[in-house]
Amino acid sequence: MSDFYGANPSELRELATTFDAQSTDLLQWRAALGSRVKSGLWVGPRADAFNRDWDGKHDQLLRAASQFLVNAARSLRENADQQDQASSAGEVGPGTGGGQPPQGSDDALSSALGWFADRGEAIGDAFGDVAEGTLTYWDAAFVPYFRLELPRFTEVVSSNIAASLNIFSAAVTLGTVGIVDLNLGDDGEPYAGTPQALPGDVPSFDNLQSVMAQTVVAYDDGPGQIRVTTIVGPDGQPKVIVSVPGTETWNPLTGDNPMDGTGNFVTAGGGRSTLTEAVALAMANANIPPGAQVMMVGHSQGGMSVADLVSDPDFVSQYNVTNAVTFGSPIDSDQIDARVHVMEIQHGNDWVPVLDLQNSAAVPVGPVMVPIPGSVPEVNEHHFRATLPSPGGPFDVLENHNQANYLESVANNPNPVFAAYEDQLRESGFLGGVTQDNVTIHVGRKD
Numbered sequence: 001m002s003d004f005y006g007a008n009p010s011e012l013r014e015l016a017t018t019f020d021a022q023s024t025d026l027l028q029w030r031a032a033l034g035s036r037v038k039s040g041l042w043v044g045p046r047a048d049a050f051n052r053d054w055d056g057k058h059d060q061l062l063r064a065a066s067q068f069l070v071n072a073a074r075s076l077r078e079n080a081d082q083q084d085q086a087s088s089a090g091e092v093g094p095g096t097g098g099g100q101p102p103q104g105s106d107d108a109l110s111s112a113l114g115w116f117a118d119r120g121e122a123i124g125d126a127f128g129d130v131a132e133g134t135l136t137y138w139d140a141a142f143v144p145y146f147r148l149e150l151p152r153f154t155e156v157v158s159s160n161i162a163a164s165l166n167i168f169s170a171a172v173t174l175g176t177v178g179i180v181d182l183n184l185g186d187d188g189e190p191y192a193g194t195p196q197a198l199p200g201d202v203p204s205f206d207n208l209q210s211v212m213a214q215t216v217v218a219y220d221d222g223p224g225q226i227r228v229t230t231i232v233g234p235d236g237q238p239k240v241i242v243s244v245p246g247t248e249t250w251n252p253l254t255g256d257n258p259m260d261g262t263g264n265f266v267t268a269g270g271g272r273s274t275l276t277e278a279v280a281l282a283m284a285n286a287n288i289p290p291g292a293q294v295m296m297v298g299h300s301q302g303g304m305s306v307a308d309l310v311s312d313p314d315f316v317s318q319y320n321v322t323n324a325v326t327f328g329s330p331i332d333s334d335q336i337d338a339r340v341h342v343m344e345i346q347h348g349n350d351w352v353p354v355l356d357l358q359n360s361a362a363v364p365v366g367p368v369m370v371p372i373p374g375s376v377p378e379v380n381e382h383h384f385r386a387t388l389p390s391p392g393g394p395f396d397v398l399e400n401h402n403q404a405n406y407l408e409s410v411a412n413n414p415n416p417v418f419a420a421y422e423d424q425l426r427e428s429g430f431l432g433g434v435t436q437d438n439v440t441i442h443v444g445r446k447d
């Protein structure tokens with residue numbers, strides 16, 4: 001074989017195979033979603049409108065992305081064949097003039113192949129997000145009818161916003177041949193770091209506000225950090241408190257920190273967010289003592305993730321979760337496991353915990369959905385709820401939602417509900433014990 005340089009045919013064919021596989025994945029998503037959309041199990045004006053929207057927008061975008069990858073794979077194979085023919089004929093690569101390739105040409109070739117692979121992967125991932133977002137919206141807006149139930153208004157709206165962000169982002173990615181990948185609405189995949197010991201004095205837990213305080217100070221630990229605190233209760237048994245802060249950024253372009261707007265839309269839309277999954281991974285990394293009772297505490301988005309996790313009976317059993325405290329969190333739509341003692345706190349003028357409109361159902365009125373009052377979890381010996389006076393006026397959103405203000409409100413309010421819940425915490429051994437370990441764990445999102 002004569003000396004020449006150019007693309008390595010085997011690498012080109014390998015890249016083409018990758019593109020074909022990504023195209024096939026998109027077509028499988030398209031077929032699965034199309035089958036559900038066209039199932040005929042739901043009829044009416046809104047079903048007809050969604051079918052038209054699917055045919056006119058979602059289906060065509062998925063098909064176009066798949067065809068782009070097929071065409072790219074075909075071009076790569078044709079190029080590989082040309083390289084083989086040139087090699088067999090003893091030709092040199094274009095522009096070489098014969099002899100040895102210029103210094104650095106192999107690196108340039110590898111970079112070029114990597115560039116093409118990245119562009120194809122970006123397009124495939126973007127349209128995979130479209131498929132997932134559309135499926136989540138379908139589950140929120142239409143699947144409840146199959147169970148003879150009405151969909152939840154907030155789930156429909158939130159999942160629709162998330163799916164729309166996915167579609168817009170994918171259109172930009174395809175239009176720029178994968179060069180621009182906005183990642184709008186892409187909640188990515190979860191990961192969790194290793195526990196890091198917290199310096200300073202160890203916390204003590206004597207009342208409800210001291211329990212909430214760990215979530216409040218966790219905001220200062222850095223982006224995407226939760227706390228896991230292990231104590232030995234008065235009964236000599238280990239107890240664990242998991243503290244999850246709320247939203248730390250509203251940047252629509254998703255990044256490492258899952259405590260953001262995208263995570264909010266996913267959870268509010270009825271999906272399992274990356275933050276929620278990352279918290280579970282962090283707990284797995286925390287070496288929680290076997291059999292220890294666990295209490296989960298969260299503010300705002302953190303409370304939403306806490307409620308999502310303790311609504312999963314398998315999770316509750318796996319970690320022996322007995323208590324959950326949320327403040328400033330919209331959790332009325334969650335079906336929390338009855339084994340968990342819940343303390344739900346909100347300020348009267350805090351708009352965030354009522355974003356679920358008290359579990360309002362969505363009813364179609366012509367082409368739009370309107371909310372009608374739903375049912376909220378019943379207050380009983382396992383579910384406590386307290387609505388407190390607000391630190392700010394009706395439109396002072398930041399003051400009324402601020403985590404430190406919640407802590408102060410609980411400390412200054414002699415609500416008998418707090419005393420009743422503290423009695424339960426004391427009986428369980430969460431109060432009055434000795435702190436043994438206090439760590440912070442990074443929870444994150446990767447592409």
